Amino acid sequence: MSRTAPPAQGPSSRRTLLVLRLALGGIFVFASLDKLLHPAAFAEIIVSYRVLPAVLVNAAAIVLPWLELVLGLLLLAGRLLDGALLLVNLLLLAFWGSLVFNYARGLDVHCGCFSTAAVAAGDMGWYVMRDGLFVALALACMVFFLHVARTGCRSGPQ
Amino acid sequence: MYTGFARMAARACAILALSSVLALAVNALRPDGLPLVRLGPPSVIAAEAGSPYISLQDAALLHLSGRAVFLDARSVGEYVAGHVKGALSVPLEDYAQLAAGVKAAAGGKETIVTYCDGENCPLSEDLADQLRQDGQANVRVLKNGWSLWQNEKLPVAGGPNP
Numbered sequence: 001m002s003r004t005a006p007p008a009q010g011p012s013s014r015r016t017l018l019v020l021r022l023a024l025g026g027i028f029v030f031a032s033l034d035k036l037l038h039p040a041a042f043a044e045i046i047v048s049y050r051v052l053p054a055v056l057v058n059a060a061a062i063v064l065p066w067l068e069l070v071l072g073l074l075l076l077a078g079r080l081l082d083g084a085l086l087l088v089n090l091l092l093l094a095f096w097g098s099l100v101f102n103y104a105r106g107l108d109v110h111c112g113c114f115s116t117a118a119v120a121a122g123d124m125g126w127y128v129m130r131d132g133l134f135v136a137l138a139l140a141c142m143v144f145f146l147h148v149a150r151t152g153c154r155s156g157p158q
Numbered sequence: 159m160y161t162g163f164a165r166m167a168a169r170a171c172a173i174l175a176l177s178s179v180l181a182l183a184v185n186a187l188r189p190d191g192l193p194l195v196r197l198g199p200p201s202v203i204a205a206e207a208g209s210p211y212i213s214l215q216d217a218a219l220l221h222l223s224g225r226a227v228f229l230d231a232r233s234v235g236e237y238v239a240g241h242v243k244g245a246l247s248v249p250l251e252d253y254a255q256l257a258a259g260v261k262a263a264a265g266g267k268e269t270i271v272t273y274c275d276g277e278n279c280p281l282s283e284d285l286a287d288q289l290r291q292d293g294q295a296n297v298r299v300l301k302n303g304w305s306l307w308q309n310e311k312l313p314v315a316g317g318p319n320p
Contacts, residue, residue: 066181083169
């Protein structure tokens with residue numbers, strides 16, 4: 001007996017995990033595409049966040065889109081889920097943190113979340129809310145994964 | 159309780175490493191790949207290579223950053239009355255005696271800037287020619303230097319010392 005209500009047991013838990021990871025994987029793959037095509041524009045957006053030191057900007061612009069793509073594909077395929085979910089959670093927290101940080105200090109940045117197109121900076125409040133939802137989604141995904149992994153181990157061979 | 163946290167962390171590192179290798183490889187191959195380290199423009203000095211002149215902005219910037227030695231081509235009396243701070247007095251007729259000192263002062267500097275006063279003052283140009291003949295590279299004339307320098311209230315000094 002645990003004191004807090006555990007997530008739904010058994011197959012429904014697995015189904016929820018499946019839905020959550022497919023949604024999250026889709027978001028990550030979709031988010032990576034435009035950045036993969038336009039690394040220079042993405043680098044400019046990273047600069048505009050004024051969070052990373054200049055020497056790390058290009059490395060981030062090169063690696064982040066591929067990392068997002070790989071993570072998205074792993075989530076969709078259901079491979080290496082534990083590591084992928086850990087990275088997804090860390091990444092989304094970092095993205096969300098940078099958005100909140102800039103929102104708090106009054107900088108309007110171009111989100112660069114799904115598009116690198118050079119349009120005017122959008123509504124920071126909306127970005128922060130949307131990214132907050134993604135953070136919650138990733139966290140829920142992690143919770144269900146841990147739950148399924150635990151019950152899966154208990155209820156017999158995987 | 160879930161017990162696979164070490165494996166989770168290890169796999170996260172593996173994914174990160176794999177993605178980085180993939181990203182760097184593709185970046186190296188694609189024609190619009192980014193340089194790994196982003197560099198700002200090396201300098202905002204706008205002087206054209208090969209031009210014998212230098213703009214006041216460039217001269218002031220080089221002065222501020224200590225990258226140029228300034229040579230005052232006017233007479234010693236004018237120099238004592240006021241000169242660019244840090245400039246050496248090198249009247250053309252005394253050049254032969256002062257050449258060694260100029261050479262020493264120019265060591266390690268990017269540019270030698272010569273100046274006198276007035277749009278058509280030939281002293282700074284003649285001094286620059288002399289320096290170039292002596293093998294000095296990157297000698298620039300700041301035309302009408304003393305007037306421009308004073309107008310912009312850039313650092314000046316009086317007396318016989320730089």
